[in-house]
Amino acid sequence: MFVLGIEAATPVAAVAVVAEGKILAERMVNNRRTHSVNLLPMVRDTLSDAAINKEQLSGIAVSSGPGSFTGLRIGMSTARTLAQVLSLPLADVPTxxxxxxxxxxxxxxxxxxxxxxxxxxxxxxxxxxxxxxxxxxxxxxxxxxxxxxxxxxxxxxxxxxxxxxxxxxxxxxxxxxxxxxxxxxxxSFPRGAAVAELGLRLLQAGKACDPLTLLPHYIRESEAEIKWRERCRTNG
CATH class of the missing domain: 3.30.420.40 (ATPase, nucleotide binding domain)
Structure with missing residues (x-):
């Protein structure tokens, strides 16, 4: 059982592939490029490093927060899209x-x-x-x-x-x-391998999430939400 782990809740982007008792490949970058630029090439290259193709994956795990609002959205949308396209179960791993x-x-x-x-x-x-x-x-x-x-x-x-x-x-x-x-x-940063390993355990326990409805766990409101609520209160 091969599980792909995606971590994008912090300024660091990390991707890993694990199997039972083994980390096959892991990549991590901390650069000025956004996660939307980094993640998909990292997924491709990590699969190549692990010497497997996407059809051999058994599931996907994603870091679900808390963390950077933008990073969480990018990581979650990437994982959800891959899970739907590849018809794979998705695991929600708290950051x-x-x-x-x-x-x-x-x-x-x-x-x-x-x-x-x-x-x-x-x-x-x-x-x-x-x-x-x-x-x-x-x-x-x-x-x-x-x-x-x-x-x-x-x-x-x-x-x-x-x-x-x-x-x-x-x-x-x-x-x-x-x-x-x-x-x-x-x-200092969550590892893609940790997300993948915890996701593997969740999937083995039958605790998969629906990729159509899974959302990040932000814990607190974003700045935009706070400003919108204040504007509504003022105008109301």
Whole structure:
């Protein structure tokens, strides 16, 4: 069973092909080009690297948010279109799940944080257990003071991972001291392989999504939606 994973929720675009217990190929780029330019060539080249063709795919997995509104729309539309054209099942993988997943073999708490701008981060909290990762706090958009207050209640060492670490790592260490562990830059972005592997598990469990109705999980309103609501309130 070959699954194609697509990640476009952050400034990095990533694509991978996995099979049971194996990563066949993975590509990642962080350049000035938009995901709409990068993704389809990356899909083509990753399939070539994996030495399979699109007809051999068994499913597609896509990072579904939270993250960049534009990136999520591009990634989701790409995955939905491929799933429909190739008649393949589609798996919906939460972005913060994919970000935390590579640390699932380590003891302790994992807190992925993505820069949400407006002095906020997209964050969630996971506990690594002998049977896998348990989500203790679901994804949310939050300010750093609110996140720190929430984490105080757990009184445990927390590993922070994601592009929010570069922005807020110093503050986290200043406030939490030795209870804050910062993952390295190579772990700052969700991997296409993580999306594909989690998607493979979902598809094997029969948890496919309808490509006609699947939408990104934005968590908060876009700037355009906020302005539209305010305009309607003013005019109403």
């Amino acid at each position: 913060l799940d994919a970000l935390a997943y590579p640390l699932s073999g380590h003891a302790g708490l994992v807190c992925p944080i993505l820069n949400a701008r407006k002095n906020e981060v997209y964050a969630a909290l996971y506990n690594n257990t002998s049977t896998g990762q348990e989500c203790l706090v679901p994804a949310r958009a939050t300010g750093l003071p609110e996140l720190l207050k929430l984490l105080e209640g757990f009184k445990e060492r927390v590993t922070f991972i994601g592009d929010g670490v570069a922005e807020y790592g110093g503050l986290l260490k200043a406030q939490m001291g030795s209870n804050a562990c910062l993952a390295p830059i190579c772990a």
